[in-house]
Amino acid sequence: MDQEQVKRNMTSRKLAEAVFGLVEGVLEGEELYFDPLNVALELLGREPYDKTRFFEIMERLCRDKIDFFVHNKKPTPTGPMTEQEASQFERVEITFGKYKGDTVGSLPIDYILFLTESNFSRQLSRYVQSVRFDRRQNG
Secondary structure, X not given: OOHHHHHHHHHHHHHHHHHHHHHHHHHHOOOOOOXXXXXXXXXXXXXXXXXXXXXXXXXXXXXXXXXHHHHOOOXXXXXXXXXXXHHHHHOOEOOOOOOOOOEHHHOOHHHHHHHHHOHHXXXXXXXXXXXXXXXXXXX
8 A cells, every 4th residue: 555545545544534523513412622613624625535444434433433322332532542552452463473582662654554554454343353264264
């Protein structure tokens, strides 16, 4: 994945989170500590984004909200980690593959971006939910 695509994906994520924050805040009547509409409009006018990625992120955010309200499941955290969370996460050891024994903080930036911004992670998640994977796992 080239740098421009990574940038478009990251902008798509920021845009989706801003739009979702706006909708969520209005629906819940909460006081917003930032103006997601201005953030969204600024991103739309300033940065190119990937529409497909935008809607994939919106879908995930909506599904998390549905899981929380309907199934009482804790939503997947979104947005950036706090400094403390990021520091702790960087110390997590990789337990498999080429980088086994390394920490998250020592992984190459391109590899981290590939795992988070590529279609591979989403496809892998779908694969794990498939009947074929279940047969593979359970024999």
